[in-house]
Amino acid sequence: MKIPQELHFAASHEWATEPADGIVTVGISDFAQDQLGDVVFVELPDVGRSLAAGEAAAVVESVKTASDIYAPLAGEVVEVAQPGRFRVGDRVVVMPQNGCGKCARCLSGEHIHCENPVDPAAICGCTTGRATYAEYCIQQDWLLFAIPGDVSYDHASMACCGLGPTFNAMQMMHVDVFDVLLVSGLGPVGLGAVVNARFRGARVLALETNPWRADLARRMGVEAVIDPTSETALQEILDLTDGRGADKSIETSSAEGAPAFLVQATRRKGHLASVGWGGPLLAREIVAKGLTVHGAWHWNHLRDGEAMWRTIRGSAGLLDLQITHGFPMRRVQEAFELQLTGRCGKVILHPTE
Ligand SMILES: [Zn+2]
Secondary structure, three states: OOOOOOOEEOOOOEEEOOOEOOEOOEEEOHHHHHHHOOEEEEEOOOOOOEEOOOOEEEEEEEOOOEEEEEOOOOEEOOOOOOOOOOOOOOOEEEOOOOOOOOOHHHHOOOHHHOOOOOOHHHHHOOOOOOOOOOOOOOOOHHHEEEOOOOOOHHHHHHHOOOOHHHHHHHHHHOOOOOOEEEEEOOOHHHHHHHHHHHHOOOEEEEEOOOHHHHHHHHHOOOOEEEOOOOOOHHHHHHHHOOOOOEEEEEEOOOOOOHHHHHHHHEEEEEEEEEOOOOOOOOHHHHHHHOOEEEEOOOOOOOOOHHHHHHHHHHOHHHHHHHEEEEEEHHHHHHHHHHHHHOOOOEEEEEOOO
């Protein structure tokens, strides 16, 4: 138990610091925290409230009991500590979707596949808690991911959909320098697959009909971009892979026929991951080739945080190519109009500009 000598303790287990510029910090003793056990809820006083000495100022609810916290001296509340893992001003990436935080999927960092997803309104009383095209959004603190000081907001924001789903696919398929990876679709997510695969040293082939994005992908180091609507598309891929097909392939386009095409274009005993929510896969073709198929929706920020930051730090040049445009939030209409032209990579909105 810690009993810091510089603190003044009350009989009811609160402590207060010596005043500095008229401000004292108040808390509860180590002993009281220990007696309470796991804290499940804290009700703090509003900033600006005047308190008399001995007045009930806050409530701490633990698994055992609910206890009032009394003001050890009279004064006005100027600031309250924030319960949780983060403070005002911390830089974070906000993970998408909501999980219960308790099921086996959530506890292993796979909250996107939570067995009992929670309603944001039930947690925070806000029906727009899941809004993302917004200056502010609300999220459970365990779904925030701290940004290292040396990583910019633009690059850090790729740790969500820009790189995340395809990063997860790379992790599941163990994509590395020995692989030929075929990327289906070079939209903002498919270009993220290119970044991830190039960082891992793989040879990258891609399927795309949009010439602007094909050109961008070539500048990002994609060896060949093939038109998937061409009758020779499959043959072109076989020609580039000694007649075998790609070792691993990833679907990001959500085009109806794309998953089935990748089954044809992936070598025997290869891997196929789908980030896109496209059309059907035939079991008999998968079985005949001995393929492993992965569903990759989002990445695991609890398990793979360090690997994600290594990818982002090591891909700065590629990310600067992938991110082709940035707009302040007030010009969101223009951003969407640009997106619809297809003459862009990842478009970033800056919420506070
Ligand atoms: Zn869950």
